[in-house]
Amino acid sequence: MNRKLGAYVHVPFCATRCGYCDFNTYTAQELQRDNTKVSPFTYVDRVIAEIDRQYLELGKNAKPLATVFFGGGTPTMLGSNELVRALNALKQKFDFDLDVEITTEVNPDSVEENDLKVLREGGFTRVSFGHQSSAAHVLQLLDRTHTPGRTWDAVNWARSAGFEHVSVDLIYGSPNETIQDLELTLSQVVAAELDHVSAYSLIVEPGTRLAAQVSRGEVDSPSDDVAAERYVLIDRVLTNAGFSWYEVSNWAKPKGECLHNINYWTNQDWLGIGPGAHAHFDGLRSWMTKHPAAWAQQVDNGQAPVAGSERLSETEIANENIMLGLRLKTGIELSSLSPVANEEAKLAALQGLLDEEQIENGRAVLTNKGRLLADGLVSRLWS
Ligand SMILES: C[S@@+](CC[C@H](N)C(=O)[O-])C[C@H]1O[C@@H](n2cnc3c(N)ncnc32)[C@H](O)[C@@H]1O
Ligand code: SF4
Numbered sequence: 001m002n003r004k005l006g007a008y009v010h011v012p013f014c015a016t017r018c019g020y021c022d023f024n025t026y027t028a029q030e031l032q033r034d035n036t037k038v039s040p041f042t043y044v045d046r047v048i049a050e051i052d053r054q055y056l057e058l059g060k061n062a063k064p065l066a067t068v069f070f071g072g073g074t075p076t077m078l079g080s081n082e083l084v085r086a087l088n089a090l091k092q093k094f095d096f097d098l099d100v101e102i103t104t105e106v107n108p109d110s111v112e113e114n115d116l117k118v119l120r121e122g123g124f125t126r127v128s129f130g131h132q133s134s135a136a137h138v139l140q141l142l143d144r145t146h147t148p149g150r151t152w153d154a155v156n157w158a159r160s161a162g163f164e165h166v167s168v169d170l171i172y173g174s175p176n177e178t179i180q181d182l183e184l185t186l187s188q189v190v191a192a193e194l195d196h197v198s199a200y201s202l203i204v205e206p207g208t209r210l211a212a213q214v215s216r217g218e219v220d221s222p223s224d225d226v227a228a229e230r231y232v233l234i235d236r237v238l239t240n241a242g243f244s245w246y247e248v249s250n251w252a253k254p255k256g257e258c259l260h261n262i263n264y265w266t267n268q269d270w271l272g273i274g275p276g277a278h279a280h281f282d283g284l285r286s287w288m289t290k291h292p293a294a295w296a297q298q299v300d301n302g303q304a305p306v307a308g309s310e311r312l313s314e315t316e317i318a319n320e321n322i323m324l325g326l327r328l329k330t331g332i333e334l335s336s337l338s339p340v341a342n343e344e345a346k347l348a349a350l351q352g353l354l355d356e357e358q359i360e361n362g363r364a365v366l367t368n369k370g371r372l373l374a375d376g377l378v379s380r381l382w383s
Pocket of ligand 1: 020021022023071072073074105106107108129130131132169170171200201202203204205
């Protein structure tokens, strides 16, 4: 199979840490406490060293890049010129597909109007803002530092700068979020010039400040029933506004889908650059050293900062394809499932979780009800 190649560049810095977040990211204070000299100011030099090393390692296997994604953390903490410098380093080494998608995640209060111009002129084609909610008290519970209005200013700046593809992330089901709060968020999302929305139910990740608040009883646990009710509302409002779901947590207007994420979900190849970044090439998974200081040390020593790698067994690959593929609107082929899982899929169709007509056509495709229970269904279809 002729797999596409993407590049993920991880930027492990945030101005402050949101209480719910367990991503591999560090505030200046945390880095100081760990006594590291790693900082946003010197980061891109090491990213460039890694791009050069990985390009050499690929040799004649290097393919043109179909997608590039700067994620974090908060990539825009590096400053737009530095992000463009990292992108240019990729361009110097790799060919890019003509219709390459180049995204950066943006925390709304980490950019000014001119930053978005610099990013667009520098070749970025897509920006994804972490908005989360339009209710100030929900943003407060989530420890977000921006006002709700800041996202819409930034979205307008992105549009004026010429970005055709603009996305926002939402978090729903926060314990202090009312249905009116979510309605307000959605009305603002619909009014903004966006072509993509990701919406995630609030997950209490172990070890986070939010988890400690929940265990002390200061904050209620998010409820699954409330999350399901909110999901239905999000889907209805976005669908009426011209978005379609294409993955359980993602909606897009026509041609607004995030190609980089689709490449992950359909098991293509991608490079992983930066601390903790994961990569996949020709069936081999690898992951980079997680802490930025240890990662930087290895890069500075000219070593490959790879913490581990594995080649998945056929069963593991098949299960992963089920886990990722079933969440997509296109679903999965029944022929890729074991005989037992085929029977389970037929049962799931009778239970209203999979589309009965699609089963007749040889595919397992989630119904609206199935989207609410997708994770449970995945384990029923595993080999
Ligand atoms: C790397 S952040 C996006 C960019 C930027 N750091 C920001 O937060 O604005 C990725 C997204 O993951 C989602 N997220 C992270 N932790 C989550 C959690 N515990 N529950 C639900 N969504 C979460 C948020 O929607 C967040 O915007
Ligand atoms: S700004 Fe984004 S990456 Fe940073 S802590 Fe908050 S959610 Fe996590």
